[in-house]
Amino acid sequence: MENTGSKEEIYTRAKNRHALLDSRLYMLMKKPYLTADEEMEVKVLKKKKLYYKDVMDKAAIRRQTKETE
Numbered sequence: 001m002e003n004t005g006s007k008e009e010i011y012t013r014a015k016n017r018h019a020l021l022d023s024r025l026y027m028l029m030k031k032p033y034l035t036a037d038e039e040m041e042v043k044v045l046k047k048k049k050l051y052y053k054d055v056m057d058k059a060a061i062r063r064q065t066k067e068t069e
Contacts (some may be wrong), residue, residue, distance in 0.1 A: 011059035018052040021045050 005013075025045045028038055 007059045007063045011056055011063070014052045014055040014059065018049055018056065021049045021052065025049065 025042060028034065028042055028045070031038070034042065
């Protein structure tokens with residue numbers, strides 16, 4: 001994830017990416033059986049979701065810090 005742009009832009013991009021990953025993960029988790037490749041995809045999706053959640057949290061903290069200054 002690029003750290004270019006305003007904090008709001010970074011937050012919005014991370015939020016959108018997180019939502020896309022969540023949508024794909026939801027589709028996979030609805031299946032009664034996952035192939036080995038799908039199980040690996042689920043693991044990767046979860047890690048990427050956590051990464052983008054962290055980006056969102058950091059951007060929100062920086063935005064709040066800037067507002068209180």
